[in-house]
Amino acid sequence: MRPLEYLKELSFPRMGGSDSETKASRMITEWLTEFGYSPQIEKFDIYTYIPGRGSLKPLDTSLSEIPINPVGLSADCDMAKEIILLNIPEPEWAEKDELKNKIVLMPHPPRRKWVSLLVESNASAGIIVVDDIRIRAYRTLGQEVARDFGEKIPLATLGYKYAIGLINENVRRVHIKTEHKRFDGNSQNVIAELAGESERTIIITAHYDSTPSSPGAQDNAAGTVELLQLAKKLAGNKFYRNIRFLFCGAEEMGLLGSKAFVRNHIHELRNVDFLINLDVGGNPIAPVMLRTLGTDNLEHFIGGILKSKNCPAQVESDIYSSDGMPFARFGVPSVSIARAGINSRGHSPYDDYWQVSNRALMEIVDCAEIVLSAIADAKVLPFQRTIADEMMKKVDEYFKERE
Numbered sequence: 001m002r003p004l005e006y007l008k009e010l011s012f013p014r015m016g017g018s019d020s021e022t023k024a025s026r027m028i029t030e031w032l033t034e035f036g037y038s039p040q041i042e043k044f045d046i047y048t049y050i051p052g053r054g055s056l057k058p059l060d061t062s063l064s065e066i067p068i069n070p071v072g073l074s075a076d077c078d079m080a081k082e083i084i085l086l087n088i089p090e091p092e093w094a095e096k097d098e099l100k101n102k103i104v105l106m107p108h109p110p111r112r113k114w115v116s117l118l119v120e121s122n123a124s125a126g127i128i129v130v131d132d133i134r135i136r137a138y139r140t141l142g143q144e145v146a147r148d149f150g151e152k153i154p155l156a157t158l159g160y161k162y163a164i165g166l167i168n169e170n171v172r173r174v175h176i177k178t179e180h181k182r183f184d185g186n187s188q189n190v191i192a193e194l195a196g197e198s199e200r201t202i203i204i205t206a207h208y209d210s211t212p213s214s215p216g217a218q219d220n221a222a223g224t225v226e227l228l229q230l231a232k233k234l235a236g237n238k239f240y241r242n243i244r245f246l247f248c249g250a251e252e253m254g255l256l257g258s259k260a261f262v263r264n265h266i267h268e269l270r271n272v273d274f275l276i277n278l279d280v281g282g283n284p285i286a287p288v289m290l291r292t293l294g295t296d297n298l299e300h301f302i303g304g305i306l307k308s309k310n311c312p313a314q315v316e317s318d319i320y321s322s323d324g325m326p327f328a329r330f331g332v333p334s335v336s337i338a339r340a341g342i343n344s345r346g347h348s349p350y351d352d353y354w355q356v357s358n359r360a361l362m363e364i365v366d367c368a369e370i371v372l373s374a375i376a377d378a379k380v381l382p383f384q385r386t387i388a389d390e391m392m393k394k395v396d397e398y399f400k401e402r403e
């Protein structure tokens, strides 16, 4: 089968902890077995939910009831209160007394600093305004934020077009109701290995889960089938380094699969020289983009290799919000390979297989293979196995905001 055919089969919502995510993990396991691998499934616990529904009824105007979506892992509610707009850029601007007992309409994602502001101000609920095409993307609280604040505050998302209506009609009081089922569940990583001649290891990852309600074709059935294609091409080879193919679950819920892998394999991480992460692909119009997370030395090495192989790609050095991040905390440098641009509708129901071309998938497979082959057999690693201080600072800030 061509990568695009695998992708079509995988393009169904695969939310972390759901039965359909498990189904996707089985499909990946079967394909890897067909290619000659003996894949392992590593389960891990997650706190997850079944996406629910909600409504917002403006009480002092003729506007009709509006659909809202509970933010996953926040509290549910059934309340009539005053609603106010909070459009400050940072929580430090807040007049906490003004939020007390109010339903707070705001643009900010439900990260720790905003959720804790609402809880500390004794706000009654938070309504987060989102892009209309992502209205069913179901924002989710991070696991730690959910544990600390989840049951203390109801949160929901509302599409921009409805938010404008509320503001223009000067709506003051609303009745909101949300309901969704939270539960302790599990997700899984699928791991296949190409044994090498030494203890040194390169990991190649792609997350195979999606956000709720999105078929997750570009994000990230694309990376998943690119990784499958690489595994298929390399089957039977032996390099100096071990090659581990890591298909991560529950990335969209806060990098939970890669965090679980790092936790469970902590003693092996010192043997891991490098990680290649494939997240978001399939758009043939957009250039290939590689984001290195390490030192300048790594960025220059990757840029040089691709140029020498006539592989056109944009190489830059920065963090990338995906499965390379938990490894960076332990000093493992990485590159994330992606392409997205016009019509990138990640995290929405429109991220379906028709958005993807086989050519786009293969271009990333080729690019990843060039990078991999330049390192897999090198006895001396051609760049420093470290994360530059200024990058590490960004990594720490990233997790501080989300955990």
Ligand SMILES: [Zn+2]
Pocket (backbone or CB within 6 Å): 207, 219, 220, 251, 279, 280, 322
């Ligand atoms: Zn992704």
